[in-house]
Amino acid sequence: MSLESAQRYVEIGRPHQALEALADVEPSPEAHCLRGYAHYQLEDFDRAAECARDGLDLDPTYIDLLHLFSLAEAERGQLADAELAILAALEQDPESVPLLCRYADVLMRGAQLEKAQQLVMLASRLDPEAVEWREAAVTLEYLLGHDEYAADLSRRLLEVDPESALGHRMLGVQELNRGNIGAAQQRFADAVRDQPDDDLLADQARHARALTQNPLWWPTLLSMRPGGMLLGWCGAIAVAVGAAAVGGGTLAGLVVFAWVVIWIWGLVAPAVLRWPGRV
Amino acid sequence: MSRAVDRDALLQPVLADARHGPTGYQPWRLQSQVYVALFGGGALGTGLIAFGNAVMLGMSTRARWMIVAVALLGEIPLVIAAALTKPGVVQLANPAAGLIVFGGVYLLQRRPDRVYHFHSDEDEPYASLFGAGLLVCILGRVVDVSIAYAVM
Numbered sequence: 001m002s003l004e005s006a007q008r009y010v011e012i013g014r015p016h017q018a019l020e021a022l023a024d025v026e027p028s029p030e031a032h033c034l035r036g037y038a039h040y041q042l043e044d045f046d047r048a049a050e051c052a053r054d055g056l057d058l059d060p061t062y063i064d065l066l067h068l069f070s071l072a073e074a075e076r077g078q079l080a081d082a083e084l085a086i087l088a089a090l091e092q093d094p095e096s097v098p099l100l101c102r103y104a105d106v107l108m109r110g111a112q113l114e115k116a117q118q119l120v121m122l123a124s125r126l127d128p129e130a131v132e133w134r135e136a137a138v139t140l141e142y143l144l145g146h147d148e149y150a151a152d153l154s155r156r157l158l159e160v161d162p163e164s165a166l167g168h169r170m171l172g173v174q175e176l177n178r179g180n181i182g183a184a185q186q187r188f189a190d191a192v193r194d195q196p197d198d199d200l201l202a203d204q205a206r207h208a209r210a211l212t213q214n215p216l217w218w219p220t221l222l223s224m225r226p227g228g229m230l231l232g233w234c235g236a237i238a239v240a241v242g243a244a245a246v247g248g249g250t251l252a253g254l255v256v257f258a259w260v261v262i263w264i265w266g267l268v269a270p271a272v273l274r275w276p277g278r279v
Numbered sequence: 280m281s282r283a284v285d286r287d288a289l290l291q292p293v294l295a296d297a298r299h300g301p302t303g304y305q306p307w308r309l310q311s312q313v314y315v316a317l318f319g320g321g322a323l324g325t326g327l328i329a330f331g332n333a334v335m336l337g338m339s340t341r342a343r344w345m346i347v348a349v350a351l352l353g354e355i356p357l358v359i360a361a362a363l364t365k366p367g368v369v370q371l372a373n374p375a376a377g378l379i380v381f382g383g384v385y386l387l388q389r390r391p392d393r394v395y396h397f398h399s400d401e402d403e404p405y406a407s408l409f410g411a412g413l414l415v416c417i418l419g420r421v422v423d424v425s426i427a428y429a430v431m
Contacts, residue, residue: 080295090290110294111337111394118289143393270310 006034013197015041029059036068040075048072063089063099070102079110097123101132108136108143116140131161138170147174165195169204176208179224184208216273219266232263305406306335309385309392315412315419316377322357324419325377326350328412329384336391346384353380354426361427369427373420
C-alpha cells in the first residue's frame with residue numbers, strides 16, 4: 001500500500017480503506033494529511049485535528065494540513081483556531097479561491113457575515129467561473145435571510161455545476177418553505193443522489209416525504225401555498241352555506257368551527273411538530 | 280459586488296476577539312416565543328425569553344441591549360394605557376404589547392438563529408421552551424398587573 005492508493009481512497013470517499021493503506025506508511029506531512037482527511041470523512045474531527053497537528057509539527061507551512069486543521073477545528077467549534085489556520089494558509093497563497101471561501105465559511109460559522117461577504121466578492125473577482133465562491137455565496141445569502149436571492153444563486157450554481165448537492169438542497173428548502181412539497185422532494189432526491197453520504201441531507205429527504213404522508217401537516221402546507229388560506233376560507237364558507245341550506249345553522253356553525261380549528265392548527269403545527277426545513 | 284476590498288484588513292483575524300460565542304446550550308425556537316407573548320409574558324416576559332435566547336445564540340452585547348430596549352419600549356404603552364384608563368386594560372394590553380415586542384426581537388434573533396440552525400448537526404437542535412415559557416408567562420402577567428395597579 002502507498003500514499004497514492006490512500007490518496008485515491010480519500011478522493012472517492014473510502015476512508016476506512018485509506019486508513020488501511022496508510023497503516024505502514026512512514027510519518028510525513030502527506031501521510032498525516034491523508035490520515036486526517038480520512039478521519040474527517042469519518043466525522044472523527046478530534047482525530048482529524050490531531051493528525052493535522054502532527055503533520056504541522058513536521059511542516060508548519062503545509063497548506064493542505066492548514067486547510068484540514070481549519071476544517072476540523074471549525075467542526076469542533078474551535079473557530080478562533082480554525083481562523084488562524086486558514087489565515088496561515090492564505091498568507092502563503094492570498095489569491096487562492098478555495099482558501100478564501102474556506103475562510104468565508106469559518107466566518108459564517110462565527111456569524112461574521114459582512115466580512116464573509118467581502119471575501120466571497122473577492123473570490124468571485126479572482127475567478128468568476130469557480131464553483132467554490134458560488135457555493136459560499138448561496139450559503140451566505142441564505143444566512144443573511146435573502147431567500148429569493150439564495151435560490152437565484154442556487155440556480156446559477158447548478159448551471160455551472162449541475163451536480164451541486166448544495167444547490168439542489170437550497171432550492172429544495174425554498175420549495176418546502178413555499179409549500180411546494182413535490183418539487184422539494186424532487187430537489188432533495190437529486191441532492192441525495194449527488195451526495196449519498198450526507199446524513200443530514202438524507203434526513204431532510206425523509207422528512208420531506210413524511211410531510212406529505214402525515215395528514216397533520218396538510219393544513220400547514222395549504223397555508224404556505226400562495227393564496228392557499230384564501231382558497232381554504234372560501235371553500236369553508238361555500239361548504240357552510242351549503243350546509244346551512246341542507247341542515248340549518250347548527251351544521252353551518254360546525255363546518256366553520258371545524259375549519260377554524262384546522263386553520264389554527266396549520267399555524268401552530270410547525271411549533272408543535274418538528275419542522276423538517278433545516279439545511 | 281463593486282465595493283473596493285481592503286485585502287490586508289480582510290486577512291486579519293476577527294473571531295479570537297469576539298467576546299461572545301455559542302454557549303453550548305441549545306436555544307429556543309423563535310416561533311415558540313410567540314406563545315410567551317400571547318399567553319401572559321407580555322412585553323417584559325417576551326423580552327426576557329429573547330434575551331436568554333440571545334445569550335445562548337452567542338449574540339453580541341449590542342444586540343442583547345437592543346432586545347432589552349425593545350422590551351422596555353413595548354412596556355410603555357401598557358403603562359400609559361393603565362394610567363389613563365383602568366387596570367383591567369392589562370388583559371388586552373399584555374398580549375398586544377407582547378406581540379409587538381415579539382416582532383422586534385424576532386427580527387433581531389433571525390440571523391443568528393439561521394447561523395446556528397444551518398451549522399447545527401444535532402437531530403433536534405432546539406430546547407423545549409415549555410418550562411421556562413410557562414414560568415415567564417406567569418411572572419409576566421403578575422408583573423404587568425402589578426404595574427397597572429401601581430400606576431392607577
